[in-house]
Structure formats: structure tokens, C-alpha cells
Amino acid sequence: MVLESDVKGISRLADIRIPEDEIAEFTKQFNEIIDYFDILDMVDAGIEEDTPLYNIFRDDEVEPSLDQEEAISNSGETEEGFIRAPRVM
Amino acid sequence: MPVAVKDNISTSGIQTTCASRILEGYVPPFDAHVISLLKKEGAAIVGKTNMDEFGMGTSTEHSAYGPTLNPHDKERVPGGSSGGSAAAVASGMVPMALGSDTGGSIRCPASFCGIVGLKPTYGRVSRYGLIAYSNSLEQIGPMARTVREVSELMSVISSYDPHDSTSFDRPFEHEPVEDITGVRVGVPEEFFGEGVDHGVADSVSEALSVLESLGAKTVSCSLPGMQYALATYYVMCTSEASSNLSRFDGVRYGPKVDTKRQWHEEFRDERGGLFGREVQQRIMLGTFALSAGYYGKYYAKARAAKEQIKNDFLRLFKEVDIIAGPTMPTTAFRIGEKSDPLSMYKSDILTVPANLAGVPAISVPCGKSGRMPVGLQLMGRHFEDERVIDVAYAYEQEVAR
Numbered sequence: 098m099v100l101e102s103d104v105k106g107i108s109r110l111a112d113i114r115i116p117e118d119e120i121a122e123f124t125k126q127f128n129e130i131i132d133y134f135d136i137l138d139m140v141d142a143g144i145e146e147d148t149p150l151y152n153i154f155r156d157d158e159v160e161p162s163l164d165q166e167e168a169i170s171n172s173g174e175t176e177e178g179f180i181r182a183p184r185v186m
Numbered sequence: 187m188p189v190a191v192k193d194n195i196s197t198s199g200i201q202t203t204c205a206s207r208i209l210e211g212y213v214p215p216f217d218a219h220v221i222s223l224l225k226k227e228g229a230a231i232v233g234k235t236n237m238d239e240f241g242m243g244t245s246t247e248h249s250a251y252g253p254t255l256n257p258h259d260k261e262r263v264p265g266g267s268s269g270g271s272a273a274a275v276a277s278g279m280v281p282m283a284l285g286s287d288t289g290g291s292i293r294c295p296a297s298f299c300g301i302v303g304l305k306p307t308y309g310r311v312s313r314y315g316l317i318a319y320s321n322s323l324e325q326i327g328p329m330a331r332t333v334r335e336v337s338e339l340m341s342v343i344s345s346y347d348p349h350d351s352t353s354f355d356r357p358f359e360h361e362p363v364e365d366i367t368g369v370r371v372g373v374p375e376e377f378f379g380e381g382v383d384h385g386v387a388d389s390v391s392e393a394l395s396v397l398e399s400l401g402a403k404t405v406s407c408s409l410p411g412m413q414y415a416l417a418t419y420y421v422m423c424t425s426e427a428s429s430n431l432s433r434f435d436g437v438r439y440g441p442k443v444d445t446k447r448q449w450h451e452e453f454r455d456e457r458g459g460l461f462g463r464e465v466q467q468r469i470m471l472g473t474f475a476l477s478a479g480y481y482g483k484y485y486a487k488a489r490a491a492k493e494q495i496k497n498d499f500l501r502l503f504k505e506v507d508i509i510a511g512p513t514m515p516t517t518a519f520r521i522g523e524k525s526d527p528l529s530m531y532k533s534d535i536l537t538v539p540a541n542l543a544g545v546p547a548i549s550v551p552c553g554k555s556g557r558m559p560v561g562l563q564l565m566g567r568h569f570e571d572e573r574v575i576d577v578a579y580a581y582e583q584e585v586a587r
Binding site for chain 2: 099103104107108109110111112113114115116123126127129130131133134136137138139140141142143153155163167168169170171172173174180181182183184185186
């Protein structure tokens with residue numbers, strides 16, 4: 098059972114602001130879906146995955162890629178070839 | 187050859203929005219691998235098609251730019267999330283289109299709009315340039331009016347791509363074959379349970395009889411993992427989405443943020459204001475499922491259930507070559523009819539297993555129920571997309587006679 102305070106906590110983790118007047122409805126729908134997930138309690142989580150793993154990384158050699166201009170072309174704010182981001186502090 | 191492309195596939199120089207406001211104005215500086223392949227073949231990319239925002243939906247009602255209408259009945263949905271691609275093909279605007287399928291997003295609209303749509307074996311078509319929603323489940327795939335055209339488009343887009351770490355080197359070069367004598371078709375009883383419309387069940391049963399008349403052998407079977415399939419799918423895709431969509435913060439792309447403000451404040455407002463309601467809910471569900479204390483209850487269980495479902499398929503494929511049933515439990519519903527999220531999610535019940543197992547799955551039209559198209563779904567072993575195409579082709583050709 099997820100409470101409204103939990104939903105507010107999750108929205109902080111997810112960096113999504115949910116308006117105060119929508120929290121109640123959001124929490125209600127959230128709980129309906131989470132309740133549906135309870136069927137997974139019956140699953141035995143001890144099943145080992147059988148997939149062999151291959152290392153597909155290539156050697157660290159420079160290959161053609163996006164140039165700097167292309168890479169920053171969709172950015173709202175740039176400065177001397179860098180992307181500006183909001184304040185961290 | 188004109189091809190329409192779902193708007194979550196990157197097209198260099200052409201706006202790509204994933205039907206979201208948070209990517210409004212985004213112009214990719216590169217082509218998805220499949221787009222490069224199409225251009226090399228001389229295809230003409232005529233436009234980008236509407237979809238549920240970021241692929242999250244079964245009806246294309248969740249687009250930030252408005253819903254798409256079903257060409258067979260404009261008060262009904264075309265299905266989703268590749269509804270725009272399906273409608274463009276079904277209405278004759280283009281002969282072929284690309285869609286993407288995470289939990290049924292190619293097969294559902296193909297079924298609702300009466301066209302053919304293939305979700306390839308996971309790994310057969312590069313995901314490089316597909317804006318990620320749930321990367322362990324999704325595939326780009328071909329949609330067209332006929333099986334032959336789907337097969338032709340598939341042969342263009344399936345090739346190894348070193349840019350996609352999950353890409354296999356198994357190109358598809360196949361001429362559809364009509365002879366399906368001796369093909370064993372398993373029909374899981376779970377695919378005809380309550381919730382499947384009678385009209386749909388009847389159309390699909392008739393289609394199975396046609397397969398038998400062509401020399402295939404149908405046999406009843408069971409997929410016990412079906413009871414967890416939907417919960418497994420929604421835990422996994424929301425978890426992956428919460429991670430994949432964390433990149434959307436208005437800094438590198440999208441409507442820009444105010445850099446004078448503090449980053450969490452700005453991101454919360456940007457994402458809260460520009461993501462649609464359904465997308466917000468799925469990100470929140472995924473964040474919750476992956477959070478400390480809940481990971482073992484949800485995500486770990488879903489991983490185990492996914493493995494069980496894959497093993498169910500492997501076990502069945504020792505006895506049969508194809509698994510068949512309806513693509514969707516109903517025909518296209520009315521716009522606005524499924525306003526409750528959970529009832530919308532339950533529409534995916536027959537399509538999600540193929541994504542969880544990674545097997546190829548096609549939807550081919552098999553008549554109508556109450557004037558609306560019904561889809562027959564055929565699934566095959568991993569990398570036996572060719573056989574899936576053949577059985578669909580044999581059915582289609584027989585019915586056309």
C-alpha cells in the first residue's frame with residue numbers, strides 16, 4: 098500500500114513534479130497497478146538465467162563519430178562549444 | 187519506394203519527437219541504422235508517424251500531438267503504440283512503414299487496422315537510433331499491407347550493426363514459401379481465455395482451420411507462465427523506462443531549462459510539465475520498482491518470471507514449430523473508452539509474451555468481427571522469422587483465392 102507521502106518521495110527520486118492537487122488521484126491509480134504486480138510474489142526467484150555472455154566491446158581506438166557542433170546542436174544553451182546546465186550547487 | 191517511419195526512430199535532419207513535448211524541436215544529427223539501410227536501398231522516407239508518447243500505450247491516444255484515428259472507423263483507435271504507421275499503411279498513404287514493438291506496439295495496430303506487422307526476433311534488427319523505452323524488450327519491425335511487402339522490408343532492415351551491443355549477425359534474406367505441409371501449430375488454451383471476445387475467437391479459430399486445410403497440424407497446448415506475463419512486462423518495461431527516460435532534462439535536447447536555477451528544481455518542472463501523464467506514471471512505477479527495499483519484490487521476481495516464460499516457449503517449441511492465437515483480445519475499441527490505465531494494460535496480454543521470450547511474432551489479418559479487423563498472431567522459434575513469414579504467407583494467399 099503506497100501512501101501519498103511515498104508518491105511524493107518517488108516523484109523527487111524521478112525528478113518529476115506532480116502538482117499537489119493530482120497527488121491523491123495519482124496515488125490511487127498507482128496502488129491499483131502495484132496491487133496487480135503482487136501476482137509476482139508467487140514466482141520462485143531462484144531461477145538461474147541461462148544466457149552465455151560475450152564481451153562485445155571493441156578496442157579503444159578513435160573512430161569517426163559526431164563532431165562537436167553536431168553533438169551540441171540541439172542544446173538550449175551553449176558556450177564556446179560547451180553545453181550549459183542548471184546550477185549544481 | 188515510399189516508407190513512413192515511426193517518430194521514435196532517429197532521422198538525421200528530420201524532427202524526431204517520440205510524440206512528446208519534451209523532444210519538441212529535436213532534430214537528430216544522425217540516422218538510425220535502419221534508416222541508413224533504407225536510404226542505401228533507395229527508399230524515400232516520406233514522413234514520421236504518430237505514436238503513443240515514447241511507445242507507452244496501446245492506442246496512440248497518448249500522443250502529445252493528438253490521437254490517430256482508425257481508417258476503418260474514425261471513432262475508434264488504430265491501436266498503439268505504432269498507430270500512425272498502421273493507419274498510414276491501412277489508409278493507403280504509404281505501402282510500407284516502420285514501427286517498433288516493446289509489448290505489442292507493431293502487432294496491436296496491425297491487428298486493429300487490418301494490416302501485416304512483424305516483431306522480429308530480438309536482436310535481428312538494430313536498435314541503434316531507436317529512442318529507447320525498454321531496451322531488453324523492444325525491436326523495430328516492418329508493417330505493410332501484405333506479407334510479401336513485410337518480408338521485403340525486413341530483408342532491408344535486418345543486418346548486423348556493431349553500434350548495437352544486442353545486435354546479432356543473422357540477416358533475413360527470404361522469399362516467402364506457400365507450402366506449410368507438416369508444420370505443427372500449437373494453440374495455447376490461455377490465448378482463448380475469458381477476456382477474449384467471442385467474435386475474435388471465432389475468426390481466429392476459422393483461420394486455424396484454414397492452416398489445417400493447407401497441411402499444417404494444430405495441437406492444443408499450455409503456456410503456464412501467462413499468468414505472470416502482464417505483471418512481468420509492466421515491471422520490466424517501467425523499470426527500464428525510468429532509467430532510459432532520465433536523460434530527458436532539457437539540457438542536451440528539448441525545450442530548454444533555465445540554467446540559473448538549481449538543477450533538481452529545473453528538471454522537476456521541465457519533466458513534470460512536458461512529459462504526458464502516462465509517461466510520468468510509468469517512470470514513477472519503474473522508479474518505485476527499482477528502489478531499495480522493493481527491488482527484490484518486483485524487478486528480481488520479474489526477471490525470474492521472464493526466464494520462466496522463455497523456458498515455457500522453448501519447451502513448447504520442442505513439440506511444435508509455430509504458436510498461434512489472436513493478436514489482441516478484442517477489435518479496436520472506441521477513442522476514450524479505456525480511460526483506466528490498468529484496463530488498457532490488460533489489452534497487451536496476448537502480445538507481451540513474445541517480447542519477454544524474444545521470439546519473432548507476426549500479426550496477419552484474418553477477417554472481421556463486427557466490421558472491425560481481427561488479427562491472427564503467429565510466433566516462432568528464435569531466428570525462425572522466415573518460418574513465421576511462410577505460415578502467414580500461406581494463410582494470406584489461401585484466403586485471397
